[in-house]
Amino acid sequence: MSNFSDFGLLPPILDALAAEGYDNPTPIQSQAIPQVLAGRDLCGIAQTGTGKTAAFALPILQRLAGETTRTPRGTCRALVLSPTRELASQIAQSFRSYRGRLPLSTAVVFGGVPLGPQQRQLAAGVDILVATPGRLLDLIDRRALELSGIRVLVLDEADRMLDLGFIHALKRIVRLLPKQRQTLLFSATMPKTIAALSEEYLTDPVKVVVTPPATTVERVDQTVTFVPAERKRELLATILRDPDFARVLVFTRTKHGADRVVRHLSQAGIDSAAIHGNKSQPQRERALAGFRAGHTRVLVATDIASRGIDVEGVSHVVNFELPNVPEDYVHRIGRTARAGAAGNAISFCSDEERPYLRDIEKLTRLPLTVTAAPSAMRLASHTASGRAPEYSAPPRRTAPNQARPGRQARPNPRPKHASNGKRRHGAAAGADPLPAFLRHRPQGNPRGNPQDKSTLQPVRS
Ligand code: AMP
Numbered sequence: 001m002s003n004f005s006d007f008g009l010l011p012p013i014l015d016a017l018a019a020e021g022y023d024n025p026t027p028i029q030s031q032a033i034p035q036v037l038a039g040r041d042l043c044g045i046a047q048t049g050t051g052k053t054a055a056f057a058l059p060i061l062q063r064l065a066g067e068t069t070r071t072p073r074g075t076c077r078a079l080v081l082s083p084t085r086e087l088a089s090q091i092a093q094s095f096r097s098y099r100g101r102l103p104l105s106t107a108v109v110f111g112g113v114p115l116g117p118q119q120r121q122l123a124a125g126v127d128i129l130v131a132t133p134g135r136l137l138d139l140i141d142r143r144a145l146e147l148s149g150i151r152v153l154v155l156d157e158a159d160r161m162l163d164l165g166f167i168h169a170l171k172r173i174v175r176l177l178p179k180q181r182q183t184l185l186f187s188a189t190m191p192k193t194i195a196a197l198s199e200e201y202l203t204d205p206v207k208v209v210v211t212p213p214a215t216t217v218e219r220v221d222q223t224v225t226f227v228p229a230e231r232k233r234e235l236l237a238t239i240l241r242d243p244d245f246a247r248v249l250v251f252t253r254t255k256h257g258a259d260r261v262v263r264h265l266s267q268a269g270i271d272s273a274a275i276h277g278n279k280s281q282p283q284r285e286r287a288l289a290g291f292r293a294g295h296t297r298v299l300v301a302t303d304i305a306s307r308g309i310d311v312e313g314v315s316h317v318v319n320f321e322l323p324n325v326p327e328d329y330v331h332r333i334g335r336t337a338r339a340g341a342a343g344n345a346i347s348f349c350s351d352e353e354r355p356y357l358r359d360i361e362k363l364t365r366l367p368l369t370v371t372a373a374p375s376a377m378r379l380a381s382h383t384a385s386g387r388a389p390e391y392s393a394p395p396r397r398t399a400p401n402q403a404r405p406g407r408q409a410r411p412n413p414r415p416k417h418a419s420n421g422k423r424r425h426g427a428a429a430g431a432d433p434l435p436a437f438l439r440h441r442p443q444g445n446p447r448g449n450p451q452d453k454s455t456l457q458p459v460r461s
Contacts, residue, residue, distance in 0.1 A: 007033050009062055016100030017058075026051035031208040033059050036184060041202040043158070043185045043195075046210040047217050048334020049310065052186045053094045056080075056154050061095070063152065064127050065102050074122060075146050076107075076129035079177075080154040081161055081170070085110035085132055085281065086288055087308035091156060092130040104128060111135040112281030119144040133161075133169035140176065147176040155201070157307045158185035159194045159327065167197075174201065188334060189214045189327040189363075214330050214363050219337040220317075222345045224357060224368045229350040232320060233261065237268035239318070239346070240298060246315040247291070250300045251332050253321045258300045261320060265298065272298035275305055306331040310338055319347035322356040326363040 002024055004017050025033065028046035035042050036059035046052055060078045071077050082088040092108035099106070105125075109118045110132040118135070122145050129136075129145075139145045153174075155161040161170055183202050190198070190213045199205075216222065227235050239245060252258045255276040262274045273287040273296045284304075290296035292311050299305070300320075306328050314336040323329050329347075336343025347368070349357050361367060 002030070004058075007037060007058070009058060010065055010102065012100035012102045013058060013061055013098060016098050017054075019100070020097060022054070026055075027210045028052055028208065029055045029058070031210065032056070035206045035208065036060075036182070037062060039182055041183045041205040042208060043190075043198060043202060043205050044208045045187060045190055045213045046208075047215055048188045048331060049217065049338030050210070051339075052156070052188075053091055054098060056156075056184050056186060057091075057095050057098050060128065060152050060154070061099050061102060061104060064104055071105070071125035071127050072149060073125045074144065075149040076122075076126045077149060078128045078152040078154070079147065079150050080128070080130040080156060081133055081136070081173070082130060082156050083132070083160045083166060083307060084304055085112060086275075086284065086305065087156065088130045088132050090308065090310060092128075095128050095130070106130070109135050109139060111138075112284070115139070115142070115144075133166055133173060137169055137172060147173070148178055150177050150181055152182045152184065153177060154184045154186070156186050158187045158198060159190050160187070160307060162194045162197050162201075189330050191327065212365075214327065216330055216333055216364050216366060217337045219340075219342045220333050220345050221343070222333065222347070222366070222368050223371050224347045224349050225371050227348050227350065229352070232348045232350070233264040235348065236261065236318065236320060237265060237270060240265065240270050244315065246297065247294065247311070247313050248298045248316045248318060249291075249305065249311075249314055249332075249335050250298060250318045250320050251306065251323070252300060252302060253323065255302055257321065258302055261300045265300075270298065272296065272300050274300045276302040277304055303328050303332070306335070309335060311335065312338070313341070314338070314343060316343070317345045319345070322347055322349055322353045322360065324356055326356070326359040329360045330364060
């Protein structure tokens with residue numbers, strides 16, 4: 001289907017989509033919406049930033065709007081579960097945008113904020129509830145909510161919802177749902193073990209896979225820099241002095257690590273904010289709001305911000321530390337190049353992290369371009385002079401399993417370093433002392449068209 005009107009969506013929804021500036025459905029929307037409207041259970045896999053939220057939100061709105069019954073007090077009709085508070089909030093906001101004039105209520109509940117207002121909101125009955133699992137169970141235990149009226153359950157970031165951190169809560173929640181319901185799972189990644197587990201929650205599901213799972217968006221220009229752990233902070237401060245780094249999300253593995261990076265950047269005269277699980281909810285919200293609004297140029301985050309968060313115009317994702325779970329890499333770099341835009345991902349890799357790099361390349365089936373870090377002395381002198389250091393680009397590495405059966409090997413989409421693998425020395429390089437990844441700028445419309453076929457491949461299974 002190439003038009004939203006082909007789905008038979010109600011006029012208020014079509015008007016809302018036009019107001020959002022959505023001209024046509026993205027591939028995941030084209031494939032998933034008719035199936036969900038037909039009442040099927042569905043597992044939808046598509047790259048990050050390609051419109052999964054509307055793929056489930058639009059048919060849910062359509063379905064609920066078509067029912068004549070009112071949602072009874074203390075219940076809801078559609079339940080969307082999300083792994084993080086920020087994503088839950090964003091999903092609820094998307095429902096509010098897409099419902100337009102439809103008289104459907106939406107609420108969001110998550111931890112870290114008082115229960116009272118959430119209890120009061122639920123008391124009236126809510127059509128669409130978006131929740132994180134822990135707070136949802138708290139509210140159920142307090143008898144503020146009852147789930148037997150659920151028609152549709154959505155697990156967003158489904159592989160995360162089904163992994164160890166959430167599975168027990170999820171099992172408890174699912175036991176409280178009616179057996180007769182529609183269940184929808186969406187994610188950009190789906191490890192095999194989790195995919196098998198997901199079957200338990202689905203009845204005769206349709207599987208919609210737009211590009212193979214864990215494929216990174218080709219518009220993300222990805223590079224890796226080998227750098228000793230003790231020199232990462234210095235290197236980060238150096239690259240962040242470049243004004244091309246207009247809106248940067250820096251990922252660390254730990255909460256303390258994120259705080260340390262913020263402190264170090266502050267000593268280097270660079271303002272940044274941190275978002276992680278040790279921050280209070282108001283602090284988390286302020287940090288994300290400041291980043292969205294462009295007041296904060298650099299947001300330092302743990303993987304709390306790696307999934308689903310949609311901030312327009314993120315120019316660079318910097319993996320200050322590589323994630324030890326390779327799927328997290330796919331989600332982290334998916335914070336840039338959203339909705340058809342371009343973006344850059346730079347990963348700092350110390351010796352100890354090389355196994356993580358191998359796992360990432362194996363998962364994404366994409367060899368990452370390697371740039372060497374500048375020597376300590378050069379880095380120090382450039383840091384003092386406020387200029388970025390010179391890098392030399394070693395030959396490109398290739399991934400161990402670049403070719404997959406049935407699929408053409410995907411070379412790096414663009415040449416990543418202008419030096420063509422040749423080392424550039426001294427004066428010759430002096431005219432342009434920046435490494436390739438510093439020179440690369442996102443091109444095109446920062447909110448381009450997510451349907452662009454160069455980013456999104458046709459459904460394969
Ligand atoms: P999501 O993957 O749902 O987080 O969406 C990623 C981004 O794409 C968001 O900024 C959406 O507003 C945008 N988007 C979703 N669907 C469309 C569409 N059909 N046309 C244009 N933009 C879209």
